[in-house]
Each structure stands twice: as structure tokens, then as C-alpha cells.
Amino acid sequence: MRSTISVVDRAVKNPYPVRMARPRSFDEKQVLNAVRDQFWDAGYAATSLEDLMRVSGLGKGSLYAAFGDKRQLFLRALHSYTDDSHGRLRQVLAEAPRALDALRMLLKAPIDDPTGAVTRRGCLMANSAYELGNADPEVLAHAHRTYETSTALIGDCVVRAQREGDLPAGADPIALARALLAAQQGLVFMSRTGLDAAALTATARSLAAQLLPDRSGD
Amino acid sequence: MRSTISVVDRAVKNPYPVRMARPRSFDEKQVLNAVRDQFWDAGYAATSLEDLMRVSGLGKGSLYAAFGDKRQLFLRALHSYTDDSHGRLRQVLAEAPRALDALRMLLKAPIDDPTGAVTRRGCLMANSAYELGNADPEVLAHAHRTYETSTALIGDCVVRAQREGDLPAGADPIALARALLAAQQGLVFMSRTGLDAAALTATARSLAAQLLPDRSGD
DNA sequence: GGAGTTCTTGACCGTGCGGTCCACCATAAG
DNA sequence: CTTATGGTGGACCGCACGGTCAAGAACTCC
Secondary structure, three states: OHHHHHHHHHHHHOOOOOOOOOOOOOOHHHHHHHHHHHHHHHOOOOOOHHHHHHHHOOOHHHHHHHHOOHHHHHHHHHHHHHHHHHHHHHHHHHHOOOHHHHHHHHHHHHHOOOOOHHHHHOOHHHHHHHHHOOOOHHHHHHHHHHHHHHHHHHHHHHHHHHHOOOOOOOOOHHHHHHHHHHHHHHHHHHHHOOOOHHHHHHHHHHHHHHHOOOOOOO | OHHHHHHHHHHHHOOOOOOOOOOOOOOHHHHHHHHHHHHHHHOOOOOOHHHHHHHHOOOHHHHHHHHOOHHHHHHHHHHHHHHHHHHHHHHHHHHOOOHHHHHHHHHHHHHOOOOOHHHHHOOHHHHHHHHHOOOOHHHHHHHHHHHHHHHHHHHHHHHHHHHOOOOOOOOOHHHHHHHHHHHHHHHHHHHHOOOOHHHHHHHHHHHHHHHOOOOOOO
């Protein structure tokens, strides 16, 4: 009986069933980050299992035991990415002293990047939707959910900006949020095609000037 | 000597060197169109040679003899696509009685599509830039050139709209053209993720209202 | 009809892929 | 210590891919 009780105690204290054996020698989050970067840089199809083993430092067996096949590992990394992105977005939108500033950041983010290296990678979710959207409905569905969430977050911020008197109260916040999101994705895309920083900046300024007009003079 | 002269004559009249032999049993343009649709629907990596043989109706040998390898065939199809697209863009921009209407069409095009099937495919050039941009500099360079050309065409149209009094004369035409292009790419992208037609329409309207304001009341 | 040339077909090849499996290892409990 | 258990790494497999090639078909010219 003693052993049974001991087993129950252990099950409460840690997730290992019955008995602990050899513990994992890697941190799941670190592996997911490394894998995410690899998929981000090279895309799904162009990333081989060998690449994944190299960047994660794990053997095939470990990867498969821990995450399943390549596609599942990719989906895990993708979810981790979108969760992080939304976390950062929430933070930016919440921390800005004025909501309008936060919204302007959305359009300025793609150009706050001297070398263009960061922006050139684009957004992993967008890249994946483009590469796999036709073939993998789950990726498409996740993209849809992701952008709906982003739209809602930005929409809240638009409402706040309206309350603060920085945006016309009449406009539909969701439509404006979607317009901002579309504009941002467009900017990232143009950066990805190699548009130079100066032109990108001018474009972002033009978009911001018209989608988020300065009403301080009102 | 007679044969030499004959060769010259023939070279002028048709592209076959020296002597005509078995003629091609396919039309190059038709093959390129079929291949383009396949790449468009499935992407580059997800399209196998077998797919290409199926849609073109040709054997491997013929494809390779006529176009080289898979990548070259893809590049040919891509160039054909961008040429056609620019042709249509030129036509739309030139034929519109008022330049502003033509510019509005740019943002409305993604939603003039009841089932969404057409828009869901997105733009082959954009899809390719996303999928291959990291790995194939030539695709990226072609994307860059393509969008520079589009920018120039749209920029001309903006100038015309300014002359016609439909857009503020002060704005930088190129920056506005780039903003419109970015907005359009953003719209196409959101459609690709499965955004429903109603939301897409509202977004397009919101973008058009702010980027191309109605000045008829002025 | 014969000769010469190109186009077509499909069998064939090597490679690299994703995925499986198993022998070995590290750890915890007794 | 022994034993049980889960983690690890790499050898191995089958397959589908992109790409090659040779033999035959289709055509023109003489």
C-alpha cells in the first residue's frame, strides 16, 4: 500500500506517471523558439528535419517523441509565435499613454529597423498562410483566428483613441482596425520585396497621415 | 552554296534552324498558362513534375527540352503572369473615364468576387515572393521590379487624378501609389486568410474612404 | 521513298526526404 | 547494488521527387 500512496503523491507533485525516469535534457520553449526561427527564415517546405535537428540540438527520435511529426512541430511553433505576438501587441496597446500613438506604432514598426533584416523576414503567420494556406486548412483557420484577435485588440485601441478625442467618433472601429491591419501587412510585404527604407518610410507616413490623421489642431 | 542561302531564307521565315523537322505539338502560351495556374493553386514546392505533366499534357522530356528545369519553367510562368497583369493594369488605368475611378477599382477588385474563389488564390507574384523570397533572390528581384512598375503606373494615374481635381495636388503621387498598392496587397491577404466578404467589403470601403476621399462636394 | 532533324514518350536513376525503430543511456525507486 | 522507466541518438527504410536518356515517331526536304 505504501507504494501506491507514494505514487499518488508523486502524481500530484509532478507530471511523470508512476516513476520518474531519465528527465528531458532540453527546454521545450527553447526548442520551439529555435524551430520557429528556422521555419521563419526558410519556410516550411524548405526546412528539412536535418535543419530542425541542427537548430534544436536534438536527435530525430527526441523530436518525434516530444512533438510528433514535422507538421505538428510546426503548428506548435506557430501557435507559440502567435501567442507571443499577441502578448506583445497587448502590451504595446496597453502601455501607450495615448491610444493614437499605439496605433501609429503599428504602421511605424515595419520601418523601425535600420538594416531591414527583421522586417525582411516578414511575419511568420503571414508567411505560413501564404505558403500553406492552399494545402492546409488548419493553418488557414489559425491565420483567420489570429487576425480576428488582432483586429479585436486594435479595435479596442481605436475605441480608446476615439474616447480620447484623437479619432473621429463616427467611424466604425472594427473597419478601421482591419484597415490598419491590412495596411501593416501591405507594408511588411513591400519591405519583404526589397523596397528601400526611404520609400518604405514615405509609404508608411502616407498611410498613417490618411488613416490616422493628426487632429491636434482641432 | 545554294543550301546556305536556303538556310538563311528559312531562318528569316521561321525559327527552325536549317531544316524543319517534327513540329511542336503544343502551344507554348497555353502550356505556360496551365502551368501558371498550377503553381498559383498549389505553390512552387507543392507542385510536382507529375502535376506539371498532367496540367500541361506533356511528357517530362518535352517539358525539359522546351523550358529547362522546374525552376526555369516557373520563372517563365511568373514572368508571363506579371506581364499579363501589367497589361491589364495599364488597360484599366487608361480606359477609366476618370482616373479616381480607376484608383478606386484597385481597392474594389479584391471584393468583386462573389464566391471569393478568385481572390482566395491571391496574387501569384505575392504568393511566390512569400514562398521563395528567402531562398531565391531572383524571385525577390523580380517581385521588386514588378511592384516598382505597378507603382509607376498607379503613380501616373494619381497624377492624372490630381490634374482632374479629384485628389489633393500637394500629395506625393508615388507615396500615395505605394500606399494604395500596400493597401491592396493587405486586402488580398486578408481575403486569403478567409475573411468573409462583408468584412472585406467594409475594410475596402474604409481604406478607399480615407486614401481616396470623395472631393466632389468641394 | 530516303535521309536528316526535331519532338515525344516513358522507363530509368540517384538523391534526399520524412518517418520508424531499436539499442543504449540516465535517472529514480527499492 | 538491481530494476524499471522514459529519453536519446542514429542507423535504417520506403518513397516520391527532380532530372536524364535512348529509342521511336513525325515531319521537311531532296
